[in-house]
Amino acid sequence: MGNLSESLIELWHTTGIYGFLQPGMEGQIGGWGNFVMIMVGFLLLFLAINKGFEPLLLVPIGIGAILSNIPYAGIADHLSFTFHHIDAVNHIYTLESMSGGFIGMFYDFGVSSGLFPLIIFMGVGAMTDFGPLLANPKTLLLGAAAQFGIFIALLGTLALELIPGFSFVDGTPVESILNVAGSIGIIGGADGPTSIYVTSRLAPHYLGAIAVAAYSYMALVPVIQPPIMKALTSKKERLIKMEQLRHVTKTEKIIFPMTVLFLCILLLPSATPLLGALMFGNLAKECGVVDRLSHTMENALMNIVTIMLGLSVGSKMQAEKFLNLTTLGILALGLIAFSVGTTAGVLLAKLMNKLSKKHPINPLIGAAGVSAVPMAARVANKVGLDEDHENFLLMHAMGPNVAGVIGSAVAAGVLLALVPIMAG
Amino acid sequence: MELGWTITGVGMLVVFSFLVLIVIVMNIMSSVVLKYFPEKEVPVKQNKGKMDNLAEIAAAVAAVQAYSKSS
Structure with a gap:
């Protein structure tokens, strides 16, 4: 009989309830915090399934958050x-x-190594039509302006670090504050894979918080952007109709990825992993002789990696790392970065509209310069349709939108090249 | 903090100049391509339908008539 009750007690000590009641410890096991994070996971699932918020991202992330916070299971080990x-x-x-x-293995093989973001970029390349950009190349500049948010958040991080008692580098002795600042800044690129890639290179300790922030804000684009866009533009500007885009030939579309890659090779090799993968995917799509490969990249491969990446990102929503002040700081800075990027894009589009009387530019498409493909372009389209239900801006907004992907990859390349040198 | 300003300055400068460079190169590339390698007009695919058969028959009839008239 003694054996039986002892066994039952032993078994009780391995239950989730017992685990949740333990004081939170360093490491994976125990504590009410895990329970809170499991509830957050369920909240994400609710948002994805019931509200339709980015379900392709939030379902894997939500499940990842739930599974990795289970006491004693060690799924995220x-x-x-x-x-x-x-x-x-x-x-x-x-x-x-x-x-x-x-999930821990997915994380180590794909996220820490920086592998998944690059595979995703191939898929993005295979899905992206650079036609609208080629038809109206000057919209590339909007994709550059929107990267301003990245650097504002970088400065913001350095400013927060000056506040006594608040430090991003406490307890993480490996990285310098510049590395952390660069990684937080890249959230403003509104590009999940780029954020993960840069952070895995510069400040791996912050991967979890930064990945979660980047993906949450991407899901929140339709909430964050419209108020800024409306505040910065007049009704007259929102009503501007843009000219029909010219036809882009197949030859141009094939030469484009190789040209961008070549410029990148010459000037900014640190951005070539990201841009190389992106342009590889795009070339596969446009060249027309390897359809099997491009279909695999944009469908099967992309989906497989999305599953593993989503679970890995969710697994970083661990109680002891997530419920603290620096994470709140990261979330706040990410929001600022996003808003500043949108603002800069819209303002430059306004300026360009003033300067080119012949070819009017609707300033709303400037907001699409923060990558987040294709969500940001859809938002620009929707805000335009709200004013005039016959003014379709989607194709025009796709130009700056895909330019934003190139822009944030270039900005990432700059950070990857400069930060390690400057941090010394 | 100073380093931050430097990175911001250099970063925005590089991003802008790189994309401006792409814009310039793209414009050159497009004009060259459009001038020297214009897209061939893709011939409209003929449907194998009733209309085509009629057209073919009409063409054949016309050819026969033309032949018989000339001879």
């Missing part, structure tokens, strides 16, 4: 290897075993 020492003189080891939770 990172990989660990044990080695068997066979030759002490020559330092030869053999791998004895490998352990880790399944």
Whole structure:
């Protein structure tokens, strides 16, 4: 009988209820915080399923948040290897075993390594039609202006660091504050894969919070942008009708990815992993001789990676890392970055409209310069339709929208090249 | 903080100049392509339908008539 009750108590000690009642510890196990984060996971699922908020992202992220906060299950445990020492003189080891939770393994192989964002970029390239951009190349500048948010958030991070008692680098001795600032700033690029790629290179400790912030704001584009767009433009400007875009030939579309890549090779090699993957995908789509590859990139491959990436990002919503002040700081700075990027895009579009009387530009499309493809373009279209239900801006907004992807990849390249040198 | 301003300045400068460069190169590329490699007019695909058959028959009849008249 003694054995039976002892066994029952042992079993009780492995239950979730027992785990939630334990004081929160450093590491994965226990604490009410895990329970809170599981509830957050359910909230994300509710938003995705019932409200239709970015379900493709939020369903995997929500499930990731739930699974990784389960006490004693260790689903988000990172990989660990044990080695068997066979030759002490020559330092030869053999791998004895490998352990880790399944989402933790996704994370290590794909997110920490920076692999998933690049695969996603291939898929994005294979889905993107640069036609509207080629038809109206000057909209590329709108994609540049919207990157202003990145640098404002970078400055904001450095400013917050000056506040006594608030530090982003406390407890994470590895990175310099510049690395963290660059990673937080890149949220303003409104491009999830780019944010993850840059952060995995500059400030891996912040990957979780930054990935969650970047993806949440991408889902919130339709909420954040319209008030800013309406505040900055007059009704007359919102009513501007743009000219029909010219036809773009197939040759132009094939040459374009290679030209951008070549410029990048010459001037900014640090951006070539991102832009190279993007342009590879796009070339596969446009060249017309490898349809099988481009279909795989934009469908199967992209979906597989989205599943693994979503779960990995969700798994970083761990209680002890998420429920603290610096995460709130990151969320606030991300919001500022996003708003400043939108503002800069709209303002430059207004200026360009003033300067080119012949070819009017509706300032609303400037807001699409913060990548977030194709959501930002749809938002610009919708705000335009609200004023005039026959003014379709979607194709015009796709130009700055895809320019934003190139712009944020270039900005990422600058950060990746400059920050490590300056941080010394 | 000073480093931050530097990165901001350099960063925006590089992003803008890189994209301006792309705009310039794109304009050159497009004008060259449009001038020297214009897209061939894609011939309208003929449907294998009733109309085509009629047209073919009409053409054949016309050819026969023209032949018989000339001879």
